[in-house]
Amino acid sequence: MRAQDISALVSVGRPVLAPDGAFAVFAISRPDLDANRDVGQLWRIDLPHGTPRRLTRGIADSSPRLRPDGEVVAFLRADGKGRPQIFVVRAGGGEPVQATDAPLGVGGFAWSPDGATIAFSARVPERGRYGSVEGLDATAEAPRHITGIRWHANGLGYIGDRPSQLFVVDAPDADAEPFYAPAAAVRPEGEDAPKPRVVAVDAEQLTHGTASYGAPVFTADGGELLAVVDEIEDAARDLRSRVAAVSVDGAGKRAVLERDAGLAVNEVAVAADGTVFLLAHEVGAAGRDFVAPGVGLWLLAGDGLRLLTDVESVDLGEVGSHIGFDGDDVLVQDRTRGRVRLLRVTRAGEASEVLGGDVEVIGHAAAAGHIVAAVATPTSFGELLLVGEGEPRTLTDFGARLREAGIMEPVERTVTGRDGYPVHGWVVTPAGDGPFPVILQIHGGPYATYGIHAFDEMQVLADAGYAVVYCNPRGSAGYGRAHGRSIRHAMGTVDFTDVIDFFDGAIAADVRLDGDRVGVMGGSYGGYLTAWVIAHDHRFAGAIVERGFLDPVAFAGTSDIGSFFGDEYVGTDPQAIAAQSPFAVVSQVRTPTFVLHSELDFRCPLEQATRYYTALKRQSTPAEMLVFPGENHELTRAGQPRHRIERFAAVLDWWDRYLPAR
Incomplete structure (x- = not known):
């Protein structure tokens, strides 16, 4: 595929199933070059042999949730100001009806068990900020008084002045009469013209204060909402979560899980019988040990917490991983050796594979004996599968355009490293006999x-x-x-030797790979390790260091995770930090280096790139820098499509100059 073929990268989101298993609804998303944004709609497929069809025709509809009776779908759609709001539509199709008008848009949401109301989380702006006063722009706002250890987040910006609160709203009638803009008219003196309405009723705010509440989940009786509570700490980061139950009738809230449980909670889910399950991991006595976190499935009962999965061998922490229910059993997603499989876990803690093989499960749903899963495969960015007895059946073919664009299937390899450790990975090779120049790619994390x-x-x-x-x-x-924990306080050690040993082993195993023409590149932690590699191994014709973690000292005071990430990975002793810091060994770099970064990257802030680039220039190492406006740490995955194409063009131009392929 070529850069412009990213429009063929159609992803399939978490599906939902009708309670009788008759149909599934899911959202797709893809980059669109003309619109310069990700676009997508909701789709429906009747089971087991239906044909997928569009259910909605919005620009970027997402996150479908079926009403408990399966008759209506709630989903997120941007309103006229670009804010994600909840809309509802008949499950068979029709014109969606807007349900919310949140000033900064809606986060997570859920149907009540009786289908009469929808609960949601939404950020509430401090008065005078974020457009809450007409005509007052960001540059004219009052200064921000910051007293806590955190103040911003990648992809969002400032957080303390817009906490996320919980709301409930009556679900609108999907067949209701639309609203009409009032016509101009002469009105009595002092009487204002009515404002156009976009929602039938206003939402009721249930929580207040400076704490933020995560995506809500109804209890089985519908009387309370369960949500993870996030409070900005005064002095030191504490990853231990609190879970609160908030009464929907305004009667108050109660604690469900306190910080002394020692868990960082990723998700809360409630089974039909009211049992509460968590995806969570232990964070140690200090509340900050997140390295290789060991996310597991926990059951929260009256007699306490019970861990149902083996966190040493089962990893439920993949981005997008979630809890599903199939009868009394729980469905979860386990990442293992470059795959993500679907597991069934009983309440006794017995686990069995539901879907495995060469798939990465993105989301799943179960009802009435049916299980559907959204997956990515070696030849598709996203498909929907029906899982049951026998082989899973693919229900969609969104990967067709990608296959037409041309896909080189990777060859899987395991190389024994210098210390005997097996290193697992892949090699993608162009068509033909070679010899081909070789690029070592290093992932983030x-x-x-x-x-x-x-x-x-x-x-x-x-x-x-x-x-x-x-x-x-x-x-x-x-x-x-x-x-995962083997590089804690030891970055740039066995991780460095592993990537180099795998690289050398892959080249030795295939005569088409030219070991005399090589380059290296990586982003985020991959940027870190790329910078580390070129300070210690000078064989590479060029390098690309992208959105890198390059200076742990500066990172601590600039990154949105700086208050704990470096402490846990490289430690706090200055000499130990220097021994693991690419910035400390930048003087050893002779490799021509291209530094890529984004202006609004708050995870690895722009200063990481500019300091590193400046150091290279001062010592006369060939170096260039490319900075993308308006983008954050997610540029390569979720940036503006045109910026993604421009980045590819810059990458290919760099390699054409320093490591020409032809």
């Missing part, structure tokens, strides 16, 4: 993973004539907690 899904980064490089080598070194996810 570090507790993340390269997987088997079709990946535009590798495919675009392969189309341009490069072999691409990539692996999951120690520090990565999907190989057990010991693998």
